[in-house]
Amino acid sequence: MAYSDKVVDHFNNPRNMGSFKKDEEGVGTGMVGAPECGDVMKLQIKVQEDTIVDAKFKTFGCGSAIASSSLATEWLKGKTIEEAQKIKNTDIVQELNLPPVKIHCSVLAEDAIKAALTDYQKKTDARPVDTK
C-alpha cells in the first residue's frame, strides 16, 4: 500500500511525541485501543485556563495510526476545550488522505482526543475547592 506524503512525513518526523506526568496539574490523559487489535494510542493534553497549551502522544500501531495521533496533537495545541471537542475523525481522514482500510486509525485518534478531554474534565471537577 502506498502511503500519502503527509502520513510519511508524520511517521518520519512525529510531532509532540512523548509523555507528561499523568498526575501533573492540568494534564488529561486518554488511552484507547488494545494490543490484540494492533493499535494503542495514548494522547495527553495540558490545559491552562481552558486552553490546550501543549499536547503529546505515544502510539503502538501502523504508520497511519502514528500519523493520526501526531496530527491530532498538532491540531489540539492552542485550541480551547470546546474547540477540541469538535475535531472529527473525518477531518483527519481528509488531511492525511487515509484509504478506507485505515479509517479506523482516525476513529481511534478521535476517541483518544475525547478520552483525554474527559479525563481532564474529571480531574478538574474532582479537585477540592480552594477554601482559603
Add this chain to the structure above:
Amino acid sequence: MKLPIFLDNHSTTPMDPRVLESMLPYFVEKFGNAASRNHAFGWAAEEAVEQARKQIAKLIKADSKEIVFTSGATESDNLALKGVLEMYKEKGTHIITSSTEHRAVLDTAKSLEAKGLATATYLPVDKYGMVNPQDVEAAITDKTILISVMLANNEIGTINPIQEIGKIAKAKGILFHCDATQGVGKIPVDVQAMGIDLMSFSAHKIYGPKGVGALYVRKRNPRVRIAAQMDGGGHERGMRSGTLPVPLIVGFGKACELCEQEMATESARLSKMRDRLQTDITAALEESYLNGHPTNRLPGNLNISFAYVEGESLLMGMKDIALSSGSACTSATLEPSYVLRALGVGTELAHSSIRFGLGRFNTDEEIDYTIKKVIEIVTKLREMSPLYEMAKEGVDLKSVQWAAH
C-alpha cells in the same frame, strides 16, 4: 550496495540470469508446440520439455514421467487434493492436513468440505510449528484417503517430519501429498525416502520464472491416479490439459539443475548469514522473540517478533528493505497471521512479527545494513510506544483492561 534490498525471498525470488539465458531461444526461434508430433518445430519443443522434466525429477529423486506441469504450486495443490478426492471418492472422503498449511491447501480443503465432497481434519502444530506424526496417525479413520502436510512453512521456515508421516501413510495405505513449495531446491528432497505420493512445487521460488510449477504424481508403489481438473487436449498424460509453456518449463528445469548443483554451498552460506542476522538483532534488542523452530528450519528463514512495536510500522520504517510481516495491517483479511496464532504466539506478538527471507543474491553487506536498520527502527518505535513505556514502568500489560475495538 544497491537499495532497496530484497529480503522477501519466500514470496518470490529474482530469476537467475543463467535461467533467463536458457529460456531465451524458446520464445522466438524455437517456438514450437511440444504437442506437435509431426514437424521439427514440435520435436524441438518436446525435446526441451523432456530435458527439463529430467532436470526437475533429478532434484527430487523422481522419474521424469512422474512430473506433471502446472501453472504453479497453487494449481498443483488444487489438482492434488481435488484430483485425489474425485478419483477415489468410492474409497474415502476424509483428508488430514495441518493448520499451518498454505492457503492453497487449506482453502482447497475447505472448498471440498463446503461442496460436501470431503471432510477434513486440521491438525494442530507444536510451539515451533511442527506437525506431530502421532497426531497424524491418531486422526486416521477408515474413510481417510489423503494426508497433506507441507515440507517447510512459508512464514516461519519450520521443517516437518515428512519421512515419518510418509511411513505412517504407507503403512495405512493412505496417499500422501506434500506441499514442498518452500523446501524444494533449498533442502534435500527425496520422494522415495520420504514416502511422498504427490508433491507440489514451483519455479519462481527457486530463481526460475513465474507461471510454472509441477505436481509430482507417483507412478509405482502405488500408482497414483488423479481426476483432471482441466479438460482439453489431454496433455500431461491426461492429468492437466493445456499447451505447455515451453520457455517457462525450460527455465524451471535450469533452475532445478542450478539448485541441485549449488545446494550444499548455498545453504551453508545462507544459514551463516541468517544466524548472524538473528544473533546481532536479538543481542541488541531485548524482548525480540524467534518464531518457528530454533534449528529445524529453512536456511534462509528468520521470523522475529519485536514486542511493543507493530509490524506494519516496522516495515514502513525500513522502506529500503523488502520484508513481510504477520501483522493484521499487512494482510487483506485484517487478521494477524494464522500461522503464528497456530503456534500459540499471542495476538499482540503476531502483530509485531517480521519475516526475513534470505536468498541467492543477498550479500553480507546487505545483512550488515539490515541489522543496523532493524535495531534503529525498533528502538525508535519503542520510544514511541505507550506499551513499551508501561512495561518499563513495571505495568503488567496483561492486567490492563483494554477496550477492544
